[in-house]
Amino acid sequence: MTESRKSPISSHRAGPLRGRVRVPGDKSISHRALILGALATGETTICGLLEAGDVLGTAEVLRRLGTPIDKRGATWHVLGRGTGGLQAPTEPLDFGNSGTGTRLMLGVLTAHPFSVRLMGDASLSRRPMGRVLKPLRQMGLAVVEGEGDRLPLTIQGPRRAIPITYELDVPSAQVKSAILLAGLGAPGLTTVIEREPTRDHTERMLAHFGAPPSIVTDGHGQRISVAGDVELGGRHVDVPGDPSSAAFLAAAALIVPGSEITIEGVLVNPSRIGFYTTLKEMGADLTLSGERQQGGEPVADLVVRHSPLDGVRVPAARAPSMIDEYPMLAALAGFARGETRMEGLAELKVKESDRLAATAAGLAANGVVAMVDGDTLTVRGTGKVDGGGQVETHLDHRIAMAFLTLGLGTDRPVCVDDTAMIQTSFPEFLGLMGGLGATFQGS
Ligand code: S3P
Secondary structure (H helix, E strand, C coil): CCCCCCEEEEEEECCEEEEEEECEEEEHHHHHHHHHHCEEEEEEEECCCCCCHHHHHHHHHHHCCCCEEEEEEEEEEEEECCCCCCCCCCCCCCCCCCHHHHHHHHHHHCCCCCCEEEEEEEHCCCHCCCCHHHHHHHHCCEEEEECCCCCCCCCEECCCCCCEEEEECCCCCCHHHHHHHHHHCCCCCCEEEECCCCCCCHCCCCCCCCCEEEEECCCCCCEEEEEECCCEEEEECCCCCCCHHHHHHHHHHHHHCEEEEEEEEECCCCCCCCHHHHHHHCCEEECCCCCCEECEEEEEEEEEECCCCCEEEECHHHHHHHHHHHHHHHHCCCCCEEEEECCCCHHHHHHCCCCCHHHHHHHHHHCEEEEECEEEEEEEEECCCCCCECCCCCCCCHHHHHHHHHHCCEEEEEEECHHHHHCCCCCCHHHHHHHHHCCECEE
């Protein structure tokens, strides 16, 4: 998206939040449904696609690469071009704010023998692409223009991608997925070794499209392999509700006295639910019901009631399964009694903003003691939060939503300096929260 004028909003102590809601489709699964649909043979139909800036940006990029994509009624239709069948674009590809779109598509483009320029907004242009370019260069991708492995970049895909075996040096589903997507265009087997599990939507969706990767688990982790030149068949994908968006609603219900909400159809893939596991450990009244399968992914309804919370230690090993939820957890920790210690947060520093610094600063502005020590964030909870602070969001949608949620339970309003970026992942945020009883004010 283009950077526009700032839209500050403040949130105010709310009365009980009540109701049943559905959150929009999962962002990770939405990106992958569009991408695998474009690489498949035949038509893919998608229901529940997240219609937010990041995902619509990926749809636009795929269109520019020659994939017909449109929406009819509530269903998105993608007319696949087959693996390796995308066409060279005539214009640069703009990824807006989306790290996932960029990194996944860098993988896809490694399996296409043409040159293309990629660009993004100010936040995306600061984010590291070296982590994904390192394996993709081994597969034959060349960066012909660009500085410091950051956008804007001009790349040239090889005539034929080279299959590799690569051990991830950061626990990143984006890097894993980029290599697997590039591997679809390489002869033989491309293998990713991951020591710490990261979200596995690419693997599940490849299976759904008829090309299951081989996954071998040993005591040290997993070896995930894809064969090149497989045919993906167009499929129907029903996108489950996004647990990272649901996290804000669940947190709001926990901190506002008298609240009880039900969030329907939320993705509960084990590689995504670290936030909810942590809430239970903090003493949250949170129940899952109606567990079912939807397009190869588990979903459930979540019932969340206001609860007193206790501080906990969140181990580093849990970080990949809740990486996007730390700003919200840290804000919640202010309402808990006692200290919450969150370990292993290095990856937070390279998200849409330095989320570790932005979270600690936002908490301090609202009277919460929060300390960063290396990759550990410690929040000293006292059971209540003063609020009254002005939060800098640094073009980061999750910082904006976490602090607006915090303000629903604080003594004084919490103001965030900008809310425009919320549309990149959860455009319905203010409306859904308002429908449950939350109060926000533009200024
Ligand atoms: C994502 C993976 C995570 C997450 C991001 C979406 C994905 O990033 O933070 O919002 O869809 O693969 P990393 O895999 O880089 O940690």
